[in-house]
Amino acid sequence: MTTRRTCAFLLAVGGVLLAFDAFLWFRGQYRLAFPILAFLLTLPALIVFEWRRTGARELAAIAVMTGISVVGRVLFAPLPGFKPVSAVVILTGLSFGPLAGFMTGAATALLSNFFFGQGPWTAFQMLAWGAVGFLAGLFSRSRIRKNPFLLCLLGVIGGVLFSALTDLWTTVAATGTLLPAAYLTFLISGFPFTLLYAVSNVLFLVLLTRPILRKTDRLKRKYGLFS
Amino acid sequence: MTYADRLHPLTVFLWYLAILVLTMTATSPAALLPLFVSAVLLRGVQIGAKRLLAGVPLALLLLLSVTAINLFLVHRGAKILFFLNGKPVTLEAGLAGVSSGVMILSVILFCSCLARSLPGDRLLSLFARRLPRLALLLRMTLGFIPRLRLRYREITDARGALGLADERGVIRKIRARLSDLSILTTLMLEESMDQADGMRARGYGLPGATRAVTEPKTFRDGLLAGALVLLLVPALYPLFSGRGEWNWYPLDTAALLPDLPLALCYAAGTAIAVLPIFLEGKETLKWHILRSRI
Amino acid sequence: MAYLTLSDLTFAYQGAASPALAGCSLSVGEGEFLLVVGRSGCGKTTLLRCLKPALAPHGVTAGDVALGGTSIGDLSPRDAATLIGFVGQDPERQTVCDTVFAEIAFGLEAVGVEGTLIPGRVAEAADFLGIAHLASRKICELSGGEKQLVNLASALALRPRLLLLDEPVTRLDPPAKLRFLSAVRRVNEEAGVTVILAGHDTEELFPVVDRVVYMDAGRIVSALPPRAFVKEAAGEALSFLPTVPRVFRLANGTGEPPLSVREGRLWLTGTLGGKAVTEPDGTDDATAKDDALKTQELLSARDVWFRYGRNEPDVVANLSCTLSPGEILSVVGPNGAGKTTLLKLLAGILCPFAGTVRYEGKRGLPKPGRDGIAYLPQNPALLFARDTVREELREMTGGTPDGDERIERMSARLYLDGILDAHPYDISGGEQTRLALAKLLLLSPRVLLLDEPTAGLDPIAKKQLRDLLRELAKSGCGVVLATHDLTFAAVISDRVATFFRATLASSSDVRRFFSGNRFYTTQAVRLTRDLLPVSLTADEAVAVLKERAGGAT
Structure with a gap:
């Protein structure tokens, strides 16, 4: 199967799903429509990832970062709200760019749910962490990527986006529709956790960014990674 | 060895996908209830009654909380039970909540059935055809995970023995852990470059890569795929035509019992969910009989 | 007819002052088995990598490499991937996938x-190497030796005609090493694959290979059949000779040089002319020494039990041992037996489940690090957190006023002064070991626990390590080292203990240990047993022979 055919196939799947999703939306079948939408939003990144023929070294580097965040998520599972995933994903984005950040986030969600249980929520987690990594990756070539304010901002966004998207699924699953009052209630009741996510992300990032970026920069220079 | 192990992963995957789509779009109790019962039975056949019962408290908790959410947050419906903060709490909302809870439980049950019938390894081999690089990424990560755990332990041990992970003070402790994490990242990234060399040495990135065929499709797969298509046509009919679309607000008790064509459609959907129970159940029974003969 | 021809191959890394390879010319016949020896950093790895286009390092290349008449630059990428197989040093680091089958199939897919032919090809390669039973296992469950065989199978599945092996067995214990090398030999003999192996494992390979290529500072000094190499070797090349030919050369033997123990014994019998001595192994004085050492106790373990989880097997069971100041104790035994766990227990990193570890007579867990117990892990890179060697050393001295001075002294003592500004990951394996040791020594430890410190070191680096450890022991430091390098254990230790079935099976004076064992012993003992007074090392045997020769004249 060549890369071109792979991508054509994925585009076709995307098209069919898009049509189906629109139809579900029209029918008011939000419970299925939302997860499919979330999956559709991750699809472009997956297609680009296949299309670019990501090299062996880049693939290996992304795999290591994914492994670290999966292990982090599993190890810290007993502590609610304290998950290094967003931080590792943001660091990957800052080091290796938007696509690597997205893939690390998405792959972490997909893989760690082999331990925690797969379900429609996987699509939302993939999207949430992927988007955080993507966002961080936009700054990978910028001079302000070690700026503490940027790190705080990314950390908070990482925490909020994850809560917002997972609560979106919870709301839709529980009420069958996206009821603003219900969504708000979930967001508010989950606020302490969101805060904890955000704070732990910021803490991780502020302490880890400098040493890790120094090391990944060296690696990029030495092996010509992501160049 | 279960029945699903002898099928092509694609067959198993599509079959469960169909069940999940049907479950998540089933709105009327008449469509949902049989699916829920099949989910419970299928899981029971897979893991046994004892472990199934162990999950009941958690399931009840979920059911209750989903019902409560609907009761107190959805204020539509005609049969008002009481008022809370000036807002009506309705019977319909409660019933919709129960139905939502049952739906979520069915989805969770079917998902765990899928995970058992199609463990990560086989699911990956399925991905490998269509998303080769993502599948490879996942495979590599799975290969890394045990090594990461081992390395992390080695690092904390070795650094601890240097006396650098001083146990006094929370901040120091956190700093020591984070520095261990940073060492882990550097070390594994450096090691992974060797991995990449190993991949390139064996021709990674050449055009025209293939996939090993380890599980050829058999006659049984064809048979089941045919059956799936035949059953899906009527089973999806309500969704596409909009017939029998269910609405809790207001509650129409007369519509609880579907008419005959609709009932047949629901039966087709239920049949898709029931077939795995028989196939897996038969297997379990066979093993029991075989064992009793030994 | 040469199959592989290197003509005047020169290579320099980007920005390097001197070339890593300088004018290397060599022609290799089809089906030849070549061993490449030389100090680490002499260009062995660079040479091997330059022969495989996908692995060619970045830099400036001149000269040409031709395979079967075509320049390797002109090979199609697919041919380059299939015709030339490569297996590297670290078995852990090369596997890509999570299961053995997927791993071996990886190259075939690439x-x-x-697709339908791949399972058959995987089966063929796995079966040839005797690892077919591992096919559905997860890679992480395999031992190092098994992993390396999987790596070999992955290369073989592509049906290469040239196999490049870069120090493939330095991380394996002796049985796994022999298994791997005999597999390579079969690949060479039965499948006719040309093999080029770089490494320090001359003991096992000299009797087998067709030619020995000796490299120094990026040049190919000689490429001779082993016996000719033994005859010609001079200067530094002598340290790369395995025990038997080394004794032959240093004792000025005449005739065809022996390569194996069997040949060595025949030669020795001939030289001695029936004057073989069968005196009993002198053990009396050894016992006396044993007792003298036992008087003082620095570190001791008494009836220690340990397991990693409640329902897991005992890794250490009912183990007792003691270490005196200035004593060097070697713990030998296969990989994965629990040697590392024992060291961690002694270091106070792990807590025994039952029994006690006493340090300087004090009961309870010794506090790691600052209290004078230092532990060197098998992979020294685990200790590196900073960006330069100097920073690494500074991490240990903290902000103490005399810190920089101490760093200076330590780096001079461990030959690190030339690389103080290099990144710890960019220096060689031997240098990494020395850097890690320097970090530990900055703690001024009284007990040093070393886990496989010789893995991947060339003979000269081993000699440096030996001198350093002896010096430390003389200053009163107790050393425990876990190793499967018997020759090193024989030169360095005062006492040797075997780790077997979760405990130390026997612990005795080094001489008694090695002379008492028939198989689990050094080449020198095997060579001299019943012919000469038992000698543990080549140098000892040479001394005995010279003394005899002197006595005869």
């Missing part, structure tokens, strides 16, 4: 072998 080069586009038809």
Whole structure:
């Protein structure tokens, strides 16, 4: 199967799903429509990832970062709200760019749910962490990527986006529709956790960014990674 | 060895996908209830009654909380039970909540059935055809995970023995852990470059890569795929035509019992969910009989 | 007819002052088995990598490499991937996938072998190497030796005609090493694959290979059949000779040089002319020494039990041992037996489940690090957190006023002064070991626990390590080292203990240990047993022979 055919196939799947999703939306079948939408939003990144023929070294580097965040998520599972995933994903984005950040986030969600249980929520987690990594990756070539304010901002966004998207699924699953009052209630009741996510992300990032970026920069220079 | 192990992963995957789509779009109790019962039975056949019962408290908790959410947050419906903060709490909302809870439980049950019938390894081999690089990424990560755990332990041990992970003070402790994490990242990234060399040495990135065929499709797969298509046509009919679309607000008790064509459609959907129970159940029974003969 | 021809191959890394390879010319016949020896950093790895286009390092290349008449630059990428197989040093680091089958199939998929044929090809390669039973296992469950065989199978599945092996067995214990090398030999003999192996494992390979290529500072000094190499070797090349030919050369033997123990004994019998001595192994004085050492106790373990989880097997069971100041104790035994766990227990990193570890007579867990117990892990890189060697050393001295001075002294003592500004990951394996040791020594430890410190070191680096450890022991430091390098254990230790079935099976004076064992012993003992007074090392045997020769004249 060549890369071109792979991508054509994925585009076709995307098209069919898009049509189906629109139809579900029209029918008011939000419970299925939302997860499919979330999956559709991750699809472009997956297609680009296949299309670019990501090299062996880049693939290996992304795999290591994914492994670290999966292990982090599993190890810290007993502590609610304290998950290094967003931080590792943001660091990957800052080091290796938007696509690597997205893939690390998405792959972490997909893989760690082999331990925690797969379900429609996987699509939302993939999207949430992927988007955080993507966002961080936009700054990978910028001079302000070690700026503490940027790190705080990314950390908070990482925490909020994850809560917002997972609560979106919870709301839709529980009420069958996206009821603003219900969504708000979930967001508010989950606020302490969101805060904890955000704070732990910021803490991780502020302490880890400098040493890790120094090391990944060296690696990029030495092996010509992501160049 | 279960029945699903002898099928092509694609067959198993599509079959469960169909069940999940049907479950998540089933709105009327008449469509949902049989699916829920099949989910419970299928899981029971897979893991046994004892472990199934162990999950009941958690399931009840979920059911209750989903019902409560609907009761107190959805204020539509005609049969008002009481008022809370000036807002009506309705019977319909409660019933919709129960139905939502049952739906979520069915989805969770079917998902765990899928995970058992199609463990990560086989699911990956399925991905490998269509998303080769993502599948490879996942495979590599799975290969890394045990090594990461081992390395992390080695690092904390070795650094601890240097006396650098001083146990006094929370901040120091956190700093020591984070520095261990940073060492882990550097070390594994450096090691992974060797991995990449190993991949390139064996021709990674050449055009025209293939996939090993380890599980050829058999006659049984064809048979089941045919059956799936035949059953899906009527089973999806309500969704596409909009017939029998269910609405809790207001509650129409007369519509609880579907008419005959609709009932047949629901039966087709239920049949898709029931077939795995028989196939897996038969297997379990066979093993029991075989064992009793030994 | 040469199959592989290197003509005047020169290579320099980007920005390097001197070339890593300088004018290397060599022609290799089809089906030849070549061993490449030389100090680490002499260009062995660079040479091997330059022969495989996908692994060619970045830099400036001149000269040409031709395979079967075509320049390797002109080979199609697919041919380059299949014709030339490569297996590297660290078995852990090369596997890509999570299961053995997927791993071996990886290359076949990448080069586009038809999907239905792949399982057969995987089976063929795995079966040839005797690892077919591992096919559905997870890679992480395998031992190092098994992993390396999987790596070999992955290369073989592509049906290469040239196999490049870069120090493939330095991380394996002796049985796994022999298994791997005999597999390589079969690949060479039965499948006719040309093999080029770089490494320090001359003991096992000299009797087998067709030619020995000796490299120094990026040049190919000689490429001779082993016996000719033994005859010609001079200067530094002598340290790369295995025990038997080394004794032959240093004792000025005449005739055809022996390569194996069997040949060595025949030669020795001939030289001695029936004057073989069968005196009993002198053990009396050894016992006396044993007792003298036992008087003082620095570190001791008494009836220690340990397991990693409640329902897991005992890794250490009912183990007792003691270490005196200035004593060097070697713990030998296969990989994965629990040697590392024992060291961690002694270091106070792990807590025994039952029994006690006493340090300087004090009961309870010794506090790691600052209290004078230092532990060197098998992979020294685990200790590196900073960006330069100097920073690494500074991490240990903290902000103490005399810190920089101490760093200076330590780096001079451990030959690190030339690389103080290099990144710890960019220096060689031997240098990494020395850097890690320097970090530990900055703690001024009284007990040093070393886990496989000789893995991957060339003979000269081993000599440096030996001198350093002896010096430390003389200053009163107790050393425990876990190793499967018997020759090193024989030169360095005062006492040797075997780790077997979760405990130390026997612990005795080094001389008694090695002379008492028939198989689990050094080449020198095997060579001299019943012919000469038992000698543990080549140098000892040479001394005995010279003394005899002197006495005869």
